Amino acid sequence: MDPLRRRAAQGLKDLVVQRAVPVSTRRAVDKQQAAWEAFGVAQAYRGHAQALRRHTLSRLDHYLVAFEKRAREGGVQVHWAATREDAREAVDGVIKRVGARLVVKGKSMVSEELGLLEHLQGQGVEAWETDLGQFIVQLSGRGPSHLTAPAIHEDAKSVQALFRRELGLEVDGDPHALAAAARDVLRERFLRADVGVMGANFLVAESGRMVVVENEGNIALSSLMPRVLVVVAGIEKVVPRERDVPVFLELLARSATGQKLTTYTHWIQGPIVEEEVGYQEGPEEVHLVLVDAGRSRMLADEVGRYALDCIRCGACLNVCPVYQGIGGHAYGAVYPGPIGAVTWPWLEPGPDSARLPMASSLCGACEEVCPVGVPIPKLLLHLRAKAVDERAYSGLGLERLFVKGFAWSVGGPGRMEAARRVFRVLMSPLVRRGSANRLPPPLAGWTKHRRFPQPANRSFRSLWKKKKRQEREGSDR
Amino acid sequence: MEGSGSKRVHLFATCLADAFFPESALAAGEVLEDAGFQVGVDPRQTCCGQPAMNLGHREEARVLALRTMALYEGDMGDEGEQGKDREDREDGEVVEGGQGLPVIVPSGSCAAMMKIHYPELFPEGSRERERAERFALRVQEWSRFLVRAGYRPPRAPGMLSAVTLHPSCHGLRELGVREEPRRLLEQAGYPIVELPRATECCGFGGAFSVRMPEMSGAVLRAKLANIGKAQRGGAGTVASLDAGCLMHMRGGHEAQAGCSEGEKGCPRYRHVSQLLASVVRARSGTGGKGAVRHETQGEG
Numbered sequence: 001m002d003p004l005r006r007r008a009a010q011g012l013k014d015l016v017v018q019r020a021v022p023v024s025t026r027r028a029v030d031k032q033q034a035a036w037e038a039f040g041v042a043q044a045y046r047g048h049a050q051a052l053r054r055h056t057l058s059r060l061d062h063y064l065v066a067f068e069k070r071a072r073e074g075g076v077q078v079h080w081a082a083t084r085e086d087a088r089e090a091v092d093g094v095i096k097r098v099g100a101r102l103v104v105k106g107k108s109m110v111s112e113e114l115g116l117l118e119h120l121q122g123q124g125v126e127a128w129e130t131d132l133g134q135f136i137v138q139l140s141g142r143g144p145s146h147l148t149a150p151a152i153h154e155d156a157k158s159v160q161a162l163f164r165r166e167l168g169l170e171v172d173g174d175p176h177a178l179a180a181a182a183r184d185v186l187r188e189r190f191l192r193a194d195v196g197v198m199g200a201n202f203l204v205a206e207s208g209r210m211v212v213v214e215n216e217g218n219i220a221l222s223s224l225m226p227r228v229l230v231v232v233a234g235i236e237k238v239v240p241r242e243r244d245v246p247v248f249l250e251l252l253a254r255s256a257t258g259q260k261l262t263t264y265t266h267w268i269q270g271p272i273v274e275e276e277v278g279y280q281e282g283p284e285e286v287h288l289v290l291v292d293a294g295r296s297r298m299l300a301d302e303v304g305r306y307a308l309d310c311i312r313c314g315a316c317l318n319v320c321p322v323y324q325g326i327g328g329h330a331y332g333a334v335y336p337g338p339i340g341a342v343t344w345p346w347l348e349p350g351p352d353s354a355r356l357p358m359a360s361s362l363c364g365a366c367e368e369v370c371p372v373g374v375p376i377p378k379l380l381l382h383l384r385a386k387a388v389d390e391r392a393y394s395g396l397g398l399e400r401l402f403v404k405g406f407a408w409s410v411g412g413p414g415r416m417e418a419a420r421r422v423f424r425v426l427m428s429p430l431v432r433r434g435s436a437n438r439l440p441p442p443l444a445g446w447t448k449h450r451r452f453p454q455p456a457n458r459s460f461r462s463l464w465k466k467k468k469r470q471e472r473e474g475s476d477r
Numbered sequence: 478m479e480g481s482g483s484k485r486v487h488l489f490a491t492c493l494a495d496a497f498f499p500e501s502a503l504a505a506g507e508v509l510e511d512a513g514f515q516v517g518v519d520p521r522q523t524c525c526g527q528p529a530m531n532l533g534h535r536e537e538a539r540v541l542a543l544r545t546m547a548l549y550e551g552d553m554g555d556e557g558e559q560g561k562d563r564e565d566r567e568d569g570e571v572v573e574g575g576q577g578l579p580v581i582v583p584s585g586s587c588a589a590m591m592k593i594h595y596p597e598l599f600p601e602g603s604r605e606r607e608r609a610e611r612f613a614l615r616v617q618e619w620s621r622f623l624v625r626a627g628y629r630p631p632r633a634p635g636m637l638s639a640v641t642l643h644p645s646c647h648g649l650r651e652l653g654v655r656e657e658p659r660r661l662l663e664q665a666g667y668p669i670v671e672l673p674r675a676t677e678c679c680g681f682g683g684a685f686s687v688r689m690p691e692m693s694g695a696v697l698r699a700k701l702a703n704i705g706k707a708q709r710g711g712a713g714t715v716a717s718l719d720a721g722c723l724m725h726m727r728g729g730h731e732a733q734a735g736c737s738e739g740e741k742g743c744p745r746y747r748h749v750s751q752l753l754a755s756v757v758r759a760r761s762g763t764g765g766k767g768a769v770r771h772e773t774q775g776e777g
Contacts, residue, residue: 004689005689005690005691005692008689008691008692008695009691012691012695022699026674321677321678321680321696321699322689322692322695322696324696324699325692325695325696325698325699326691326692326695358685358688358689359689359692360682360685361646361678361680361681361682361683361685361686361693361696362531362646362647362682362683362685363646363650363678363682364646364647364649364650364651365646365650365676365677365678367650368650378597381530381531381533381594384531384532384533385533385534385535386533387533388532388533388534389533399532400534403528403529403532403534403537404537406528406529406537407526407529407534407537407540407541410492410523410524410541411523411540411541411544412521412523413520413521413522413523416492416495416496416523416524419496420495420496423496433737434737435728435731437732442687443687445687445690445691446686446687446690446728447732448690448694449690449691449693449694449697449698449729449732450694450697450725450728450729450731450732450733451727451728451729451731451732452728453497453498453724453727453728455496455497456496456497456498456499456500458499459495459496459499460490460494460495460499460502460503460518461490461495461518461520461522462499463499463500463503464502464503464506464518465518465520467503
């Protein structure tokens, strides 16, 4: 069985995932829906946001350079990273130079791409995720299973067990108590940390400022308390002007959590300079690592590039019936769900990621809910065709034979009739009351979960012909 | 409804209906006739090519697309001349003549394939794309065509059993078909029980159900749970505009509940066409027994 199917089956058997994911995703969908409906100008904002994203990406080189200039003027040290390795090295450089021993991390999907947490720990640096969901997945030894709700696959009971096992803490299985316990653990780390590492939601070219949104306050503490701040961000995060940011802010929180705005919105620029203002507050150094790592390859593809419009709200994951059923880890990708299926094959090409676009019924709910209208079904079809053209994973050769066989059998009415008859006859021994419950491959998987109908005795075309003949004979009398 | 002169339409049944659910396509044709249209069924029709496209085999999809379009272009000769004579308007109301008649499709996914995806299969600026763009104008999803044509189904004189409506995803999201099936069913007198979380996919997705059966099965289970709620709310029939969805849901329900249609625990799964056709037949006296009180499977 192919590895994606195997992981999906595992997700379906995982009792905790099945307790948590179907319920939490639907709750998120209802909240997004309510927020969207209450936001009278939602569709107008959506259209504008899409136009902004497409405009920016069509001139990304210009805006990146403009951003860097302003950011540097503001005192931010900008590092360009063409690859994941370059990005890790840039972070390493800062860590080593300042002699950091403890890092506090804000949630960042780019940092997951870089495997930054494990990398820092491998360098002997103590590193703690400070977003509650990320803190939970860190303790469980896994990566996040969602873009904005990293631990959506866990519930209060499983987190209680996790805290007991990994922290030696006995806490009530109640979300407030668990959050309070995490807060106690993390508070001490905030105070001791040497470096804060986090992502950014938007990079404003006009001003060189970085925008980071959050609900928990961990970004505030991670950015302000340590001496050094390192931000890692994908190059697609650029927006042209300060006044463009609110367009996205209005859409992002509503789409992610149903809030009008996140609890905090941070506008980060270079460090406050003591000589200039007479006091020191916040970090003394602010770094930004601009990460490409496959994004320019996406941008070069005329269709694939639309996936870069994404503002990482996670709404498509919440609304996706497949994601709701199997959870995020089943995708086996840093970015799961619908947007992941059209992003990961570009960022980490290979047979595993090439399968992801098939993990979809093409229902279109993702595109419908997307605040910037990423045409995900179109991108899925594009990547499916690409995988076939490139023979990207095993099994495609055999599948090509089936498709050619199918195309041949519907290539003409006579053949289609013959195919129907043959199929009907072959199925007969297995049929009870018009359907069979066990068929050989390639329909074996189908019949594991549903009965398969026997083809009809007469085709529609034949029935229609008969009907017309009867009508003619009837009217002749 | 304007009724002067007969209007002609083509009916493209879809390969799934032709081979597995002919009664639903038959019903679709009967209702079109009741609406005053003369229905042509080209015997050479087969498949729109959607399964090939969905699996990423664009070349095979192109071949089937060209084949399908050629059936209805009916052109062996000069296309330029046909183009001049035809008036193509967005909803496919055109003059007669064998060219440019509307092509009615009782499936949202096949209609969307032909209306939206056919042009995308061919390079921009190519002749094939032009053909596909012209053809796309003529393709209409069946329920939308009827509603736009002003058709009002006959109202059943007696009590009809309640129906819950599953809005098939492609028709819903690609074509925006949302109110049409509901309106037609209500006009015919079918009480409608709301399907909870109705717009969630049934999990069929065409080739997806064969390629990713575990994922498809999981989505199906969630849909069946909601159908169960609608059943408890009084619905004895699940209606949809797509034979693929019906096949998937029915097959899953029978496997899960261990019963067959109409037996306790298993609702009937019907195309909206079948529900309307049974009312039409009852009115014209050609219905099978119980055509008004319960929906029957239909002849064939």
